[in-house]
Amino acid sequence: MGSNDTSAPSNFIRQIIDQDLAAGKNGGRVATRFPPEPNGYLHIGHAKSICLNFGIARDYNGTCNLRFDDTNPHKENIEFVESIKNDVRWLGFSWGDKVYYASDYFEQLYQFAVELIEKGLAYVCDLSAEETRAYRGTLTQPGKDSPYRNRSVAENLDLFRRMRAGEFPDGARVLRAKIDMASPNINLRDPTLYRIRHGVIHHQTGAEWCIYPMYDYTHPISDALEGITHSLCTLEFEDHRPLYDWVLDNITIPCHPQQIEFSRLNLQYTVMSKRKLTQLVDEGFVEGWDDPRMPTIAGMRRRGYTPAAVRDFCDRIGISKSDNTVEMSLLENCVREDLNVHAPRRMAVLRPLKVVIENYPEDQVEMLDCANHPQDDSMGSRQLPFCREVYIDAEDFREVPPPKYKRLVPGGEVRLRNAYVIRCEQVIKNAQGEVIELRCSYDPATLGVNPEGRKIKGVIHWVSARHAVAAEVRLYDRLFSVPNPDAAAAKEGKDYKDFLNADSLRTLTRCYLEPVLAEARPGDTFQFEREGYFCLDAQRAADGTAIWNRTVTLRDSWAKIEQQGD
Ligand code: ATP
Numbered sequence: 001m002g003s004n005d006t007s008a009p010s011n012f013i014r015q016i017i018d019q020d021l022a023a024g025k026n027g028g029r030v031a032t033r034f035p036p037e038p039n040g041y042l043h044i045g046h047a048k049s050i051c052l053n054f055g056i057a058r059d060y061n062g063t064c065n066l067r068f069d070d071t072n073p074h075k076e077n078i079e080f081v082e083s084i085k086n087d088v089r090w091l092g093f094s095w096g097d098k099v100y101y102a103s104d105y106f107e108q109l110y111q112f113a114v115e116l117i118e119k120g121l122a123y124v125c126d127l128s129a130e131e132t133r134a135y136r137g138t139l140t141q142p143g144k145d146s147p148y149r150n151r152s153v154a155e156n157l158d159l160f161r162r163m164r165a166g167e168f169p170d171g172a173r174v175l176r177a178k179i180d181m182a183s184p185n186i187n188l189r190d191p192t193l194y195r196i197r198h199g200v201i202h203h204q205t206g207a208e209w210c211i212y213p214m215y216d217y218t219h220p221i222s223d224a225l226e227g228i229t230h231s232l233c234t235l236e237f238e239d240h241r242p243l244y245d246w247v248l249d250n251i252t253i254p255c256h257p258q259q260i261e262f263s264r265l266n267l268q269y270t271v272m273s274k275r276k277l278t279q280l281v282d283e284g285f286v287e288g289w290d291d292p293r294m295p296t297i298a299g300m301r302r303r304g305y306t307p308a309a310v311r312d313f314c315d316r317i318g319i320s321k322s323d324n325t326v327e328m329s330l331l332e333n334c335v336r337e338d339l340n341v342h343a344p345r346r347m348a349v350l351r352p353l354k355v356v357i358e359n360y361p362e363d364q365v366e367m368l369d370c371a372n373h374p375q376d377d378s379m380g381s382r383q384l385p386f387c388r389e390v391y392i393d394a395e396d397f398r399e400v401p402p403p404k405y406k407r408l409v410p411g412g413e414v415r416l417r418n419a420y421v422i423r424c425e426q427v428i429k430n431a432q433g434e435v436i437e438l439r440c441s442y443d444p445a446t447l448g449v450n451p452e453g454r455k456i457k458g459v460i461h462w463v464s465a466r467h468a469v470a471a472e473v474r475l476y477d478r479l480f481s482v483p484n485p486d487a488a489a490a491k492e493g494k495d496y497k498d499f500l501n502a503d504s505l506r507t508l509t510r511c512y513l514e515p516v517l518a519e520a521r522p523g524d525t526f527q528f529e530r531e532g533y534f535c536l537d538a539q540r541a542a543d544g545t546a547i548w549n550r551t552v553t554l555r556d557s558w559a560k561i562e563q564q565g566d
């Protein structure tokens, strides 16, 4: 851990910042930014970048700008802008009073392009996209100069102005940097700075522009205009750094941020490319961007993951330059650890089997006081009604028990958690021979105490059949059936979608919850004892039944429950 409880662990980027501060660089300032393109929802990989950038600002008394990198208007929209703001806020970070947009700088970017033209460092090129590709060369072969490379400054200025004025159709011309067509770094072979795009309504600038700057040109200038000190990005931009520096070295701007690359997060059993996530949404493989199976922040939130758990995960995976794929269980463990401490306990029966307690008075109802958390008294208690008919889970009864089975069997005893010990007297079956009801007796002397000389090993959960609330419960499994869908697809010559897990969602429509859960609000998360952690969805089923999403399973649930019963 860092110097205090709330700061994140150190890493090579923080070490660079420490050195910069020690050397008195940037006047002691630390300024970062998180620059999403609003062309999709944020995912867990973005959470890593958010925690890094905002975490550094927090721990160094610096600033972190939220900046929309909005230079591709045909793929972007305001829904994505709003979802991104929402997700960053939800993760627990704030960006001050201003949201930044690269599009705020379109006029300045244009003027800097004019400066490059005037210096003979940019030119208007009329090659088609295909010709441009052919002229670019390959990793092993140098490129060839464009025949338009030596246009005069005056002609370039005139053409660029007319590009802006809308005189040329899409694709007719681009503005390119004049760097070096023989550079071993392909990014420096006269990269495109501006392209023409008619007929798109930009979510911020409307129809004002028909030329749009490229990312590699826009990004360094946006960083510099905002006085960013450390521009943190993922490793695939390492080869773009010379271009980042070239742009800033060749325009008149007083600030030159340092670009530092780190490795992106890859997570098992999912995909993280926005193109693929968009495809899963658009083609209906999931219910939407916030489907609880998606690796999106919106999906994790809907599933019941907490911001603290996601931040903890990001701290634990750390920041480095080596590519790696993180196990899903690490993320799930962070969620479990957080919810174990914070989620109140409740009882819910997911596969109901009716139990009639024959010696319990027909019209009697007892209100039992039950702690909301076994280790934390400050979470208080709630009242649980007990009566003659209860539901238990069908899995908690076996006519023919497997070895070491400690739950209910014909003639056997079990403790109903927080209540009495019952004995199974009779098993009632339907015409198909399926168990549909149990007739039991209870021992009134066993409320909260074990009977002398009888060791009751099993403890099971239950709800009052007269008081329970009905619910639909959704159990989620991994979205893909293999740890690395992209690698599997490449290896077998298939599509990554061929590896979607057909059983990633299982819906249980007839579940019963203890009555206080009727008052839960969407987003509330509870531990359903012995079943896992569950979060109330904002949507309801068509008939109005509440929907509960399983956030994560319990580990070791058996061991814990059995101890409590002794
Ligand atoms: P695109 O393919 O649309 O560019 P992207 O995942 O790079 O997708 P951006 O919106 O450009 O999405 O990302 C915003 C920031 O989040 C960038 O700084 C990017 O480096 C970072 N980021 C994106 N994916 C990951 C990831 N898997 N791990 C860590 N950081 C990431």
Ligand code: MG
Pocket (backbone or CB within 6 Å): 037
């Ligand atoms: Mg990107």
